[in-house]
Amino acid sequence: MAEPETSPPPRTDRSPWNWLLVIPILVPLLTPLYNFESPRLWGFPAFYWIQFLFILLGVVTTSIVYQMTKKRRSS
Amino acid sequence: MSEHITEIIVFALLFLLVSGMGFVAARWRAPKDMAHLDEWGLGGRSFGGWITWFLVGGDLYTAYTFVAVPALMFGAGAAGFFAVPYTIVIYPLFFLILIRLWSVSHRHGFVTPADFVRRRFDSPTLALLVAITGIVATMPYIALQLIGIEAVLKTMGMTGESLLARHAPIIIAFAILAAYTYQSGLRAPALIAFVKDTLIYIVILVAVIYLPYKLGGWGSIFDDAQAKFDASPAPGDGLTLNANNQLQYVTLALGSALALFLYPHSITGVLASKNRNVIKRNMSALPAYSFLLGLLALLGFAAISAGVKPLPGAREGTVDSNTVVPLLFDQQFPSWFAGIAFAAIGIGALVPAAIMSIAAANLFTRNIYKEYIRKDATHAQEAGVAKIVSLVVKVGAVACIIFLDPQFSIDLQLIGGVIILQTAPAVALGLFTRWMHRGALIAGWVAGMGLGFWMLWNIANPATKRAHFGGSAFALEKFGFDTTKTIYVGFVAVAVNLLIAVVVTLILRAMKTPDGVDGTEPDDYYADEGDPRLEAERKSPDELASST
Numbered sequence: 152m153a154e155p156e157t158s159p160p161p162r163t164d165r166s167p168w169n170w171l172l173v174i175p176i177l178v179p180l181l182t183p184l185y186n187f188e189s190p191r192l193w194g195f196p197a198f199y200w201i202q203f204l205f206i207l208l209g210v211v212t213t214s215i216v217y218q219m220t221k222k223r224r225s226s
Numbered sequence: 227m228s229e230h231i232t233e234i235i236v237f238a239l240l241f242l243l244v245s246g247m248g249f250v251a252a253r254w255r256a257p258k259d260m261a262h263l264d265e266w267g268l269g270g271r272s273f274g275g276w277i278t279w280f281l282v283g284g285d286l287y288t289a290y291t292f293v294a295v296p297a298l299m300f301g302a303g304a305a306g307f308f309a310v311p312y313t314i315v316i317y318p319l320f321f322l323i324l325i326r327l328w329s330v331s332h333r334h335g336f337v338t339p340a341d342f343v344r345r346r347f348d349s350p351t352l353a354l355l356v357a358i359t360g361i362v363a364t365m366p367y368i369a370l371q372l373i374g375i376e377a378v379l380k381t382m383g384m385t386g387e388s389l390l391a392r393h394a395p396i397i398i399a400f401a402i403l404a405a406y407t408y409q410s411g412l413r414a415p416a417l418i419a420f421v422k423d424t425l426i427y428i429v430i431l432v433a434v435i436y437l438p439y440k441l442g443g444w445g446s447i448f449d450d451a452q453a454k455f456d457a458s459p460a461p462g463d464g465l466t467l468n469a470n471n472q473l474q475y476v477t478l479a480l481g482s483a484l485a486l487f488l489y490p491h492s493i494t495g496v497l498a499s500k501n502r503n504v505i506k507r508n509m510s511a512l513p514a515y516s517f518l519l520g521l522l523a524l525l526g527f528a529a530i531s532a533g534v535k536p537l538p539g540a541r542e543g544t545v546d547s548n549t550v551v552p553l554l555f556d557q558q559f560p561s562w563f564a565g566i567a568f569a570a571i572g573i574g575a576l577v578p579a580a581i582m583s584i585a586a587a588n589l590f591t592r593n594i595y596k597e598y599i600r601k602d603a604t605h606a607q608e609a610g611v612a613k614i615v616s617l618v619v620k621v622g623a624v625a626c627i628i629f630l631d632p633q634f635s636i637d638l639q640l641i642g643g644v645i646i647l648q649t650a651p652a653v654a655l656g657l658f659t660r661w662m663h664r665g666a667l668i669a670g671w672v673a674g675m676g677l678g679f680w681m682l683w684n685i686a687n688p689a690t691k692r693a694h695f696g697g698s699a700f701a702l703e704k705f706g707f708d709t710t711k712t713i714y715v716g717f718v719a720v721a722v723n724l725l726i727a728v729v730v731t732l733i734l735r736a737m738k739t740p741d742g743v744d745g746t747e748p749d750d751y752y753a754d755e756g757d758p759r760l761e762a763e764r765k766s767p768d769e770l771a772s773s774t
Contacts, residue, residue, distance in 0.1 A: 164325070164502075164752050172318035179311035180480060182472040188465060194438075194445025198466045202310045203520055206513050209314045213321060213510035221503065 168219040175209040230382045233556070236565025237382065237572060240425070241399070244418045244573050248406030251413040261606035263337055266411035266613065267588045269498045271332070277416055278508050281581075282495040283515045284419030286313075286486060288367075289374030289575030290639075292426070292522060297547040299526025300534075303455050303463045305471055307523055308479045313516035316483040317509040324487055324496050325505055326657040326751040331497050333753040334746065338585075339493050339653045340593040346656050348742025349664040350597055355671055356649045357593035360490040363646040364586045366638030367489070368623040371575035371582075372396055373548060373636070376627070378568045380537055381552035393628050399572070400579075404620045407580045408613050412498055415580040422577050425570035427518065432563070433555070434521045437528045440558060447524075450531035470710050474699045477714035485643045485716060488653055490585035491578065501755035522551075529554045579620070587615035637695040641682060644698070644716040648674040651720075651727050657751065660744050666730035674723025681715045 178184065185201035192200040252260070255272065264271055273281060291309070298306030327342060336342050340360065344353035379395055406414045438444045448465060455463040462471055486492055499505050529550045534557065539546040555567040591612040596603050603611070652667045684704060687696025699712035734741075 169322060172322055175318050176315050179314045180476045182467060182476060186467050186472065191445065191448075194443055194448060196448055196465055198304055199307065199448075199520075199524070202307065202314075203517065205311065205314050206516050206520070209317060209516075210510050210513050213317055213506075213513075216321070217506045217510055221506070 166220045168216045171212050171216050175212050179205045232561035233382050233565035236562055237569045240569035244421050245402045247417050248414040251410040251417040254413055261609045263608045266609045267584055269412040272500050273498045275504050278499040278504050279511055280419040280423050281416045284422050284577040285495045285581045287515050288578040289571050290370040293374050293377050293548045293551055295523045296526035296551045299523050300529050300550045304466050308475050310520045311479040312482045321509040329753040330750045333750040338589045338592050343652050345745035347664040352664050353593050357589045359645055359649050360589050361586045363642035364582050366642050368579050368582045369626040370639050371579040372627045374575045375572050377548040378552050378571050381549055381556050400620055400624050403576050404617050407616055412584055415577045419577045422573040429567045429570045430518050430521055441531045447527050447531040451527040454530050474712040477717040481714045481716040485647045488646045488649050491582040494585040525551055583616040583619040586619045587612040590615045644678040647716040647720045648723050651724050662727050663731040663734040665734050666727045669730040670723040670727030673726040674719045677722050678719035
């Protein structure tokens, strides 16, 4: 997945922050983390509210990476 | 029909409103020259944050999703909730991968993923395969949008005796859709998406507050669903997953996410945005729709609790489970509100259907017409061909629904998800590396396609008494494994595709087979709006005009 052919690149969007995005890709796919009924929250079994929580996880991680890797407009 | 008259009036009024907007859209953010594929097919590549949010949201979360996901929850429980992890996983993937496609497309003026493959791997054949895969996968997806509308029409009692009477409303709706898409291109769905999504948000938020209030709270709704699944003899259902369908759940979520971002219509939506920041920002805002989809999925349980009985299906003795959510609204809400909900679903079908037909038209124009039929086509000719193809595609979709069993479209859509995944090595990995040989990518595509079809053919569904194409969950024991676990077909097929591509690459490299010339530079994958190098190298004046 790397780009070995790059001669010194004038531009890149490589950033260690991008690794943070592995979290929202992996975590929702680990069923043992959420595949149970209790505890319930407002009547929602754990299976459901935990996955709703993962949406928030996705939003937070993507927002952080966006803020940290944002191109500053050169004037 | 008479007891549904309020619903029908509200539905028709909202439908007329968006149709008007569809035609006016041609003048919205009016281009200097509409006779250019960048304008008609990509909205001038100029959409900012808000428009992109509504457009891509309206594009990815289709009417079919809105009726089929709750229907799946209604029937199988937890397994239907895969839609939530699926739509969480997709955005980081967009953020990391599709952004590179935007940059390289911006730099080189690509309109379709096949354009990129053509230049990157110097192979018209591989590009043609990618284009055909995209068109074939998209067609049944458009037909499914019609199934979404039909579920609503059926609930409103608009079912005639003859073939023509039963389908008249859909034919009219699609004729109007075809007319304004022809005229306004991608601007039409972009403008209509504002109305569609606003309606959907209102409807769902009201529903998730009002329904539990009426049905005794979410706790009791989940208990009712639990009771239904406990009583049913089916082994796979329940409020949580069991030991056998967890692998299926995960691979389906991941496979669907990978497939969705390869679908031509999602790529069209992304390429229409004006710069990299718009895309990145949207990837953290689009999950708002996932939240909505999760809530909507749970309406499947609300329907169980409310005792909804789905309407009969097209064939004797079957039920049309897609009518579950429309019936829920019909029975639990005042008719004017049900009318708004139905309009939200109906209009929800138009936005993706328009974008899909535009995406398919772009593929045909750029990768078949310009590549093989008329190499020296001008921009105006390209736009003209694309407009006509978009009409043909819609006529085809309507014909599918009228003349074929709707189940056939659902089967095709199932296959569509599996086959579009087979373009992943060329399109997605191709954005990062050119290590794989063009010949090997073709070999991998063939292998993945073959295996995918074979697996789908061998999936039986005892519930619907079908021997073939019964679903996407493949029993691993058919591969000779001693297990009762199931896995998503597309996932296995693309893994084999990739394996073959790697092995054949090694062979072709050893044989020193010519590999063509890469027409892109590493730097292109980071290009952004207002790039001085890009502006200086713009080839023609109208490309300059469209970038401003």
